[in-house]
Amino acid sequence: MPEKVYIKNRPATFEYAIEDRLEAGIVLTGSEIKSVRNGKVSFNDSYCFFNDDGELWIKSLHIAEYVNAGYAGHLPTRERKLLLKKKELAKWHSKIREKGFTIVPLSMYLNDNGIAKMEIGLGKGKKVHDKRESIKSRDVEREMKRYIK
Secondary structure, X not given: OOOOOEEEOHHHHHHEEEEEEEEEEEOOOHHHHHHHHOOOEEOOXXXXXXXXXXXXXXXXXEEOOOOOOHHHOOXXXXXXXXXXXXXXXXXXXXXXXXXOEEEEEEEEEEOOOOOEEEEEEEEEEOOHHHHHHHHHHHHHHHHHHHHHO
């Protein structure tokens, strides 16, 4: 049984109000999946976009090079295809055309079979006052936990 790997994009929920979530497969090479198993993934400035064929891709997802890859290495920030059903793709493609919506990666993990999956969210950018509200509610929650202990 492979070890559980769960890598979260923490700034995504702070920067965006997530309206909907989906689990997507991701197309990876051999050296990339080995790096994911080692937890060498960074979500800095990564986002999803639709290409001309209506396929969903992720850009700027940094998967570190695998040390023992040799000649079969990979580019750390190459664009990677996300795998979704056609119905889901069509639904989200129409939502993206609306003003203010974007698709952001929320987390990456290995499921029970050892297959890499990515949780993506349909988000709308938060305003400054919304971010302050998030900080305030997080602080209140932390204080409540402190008093309970």
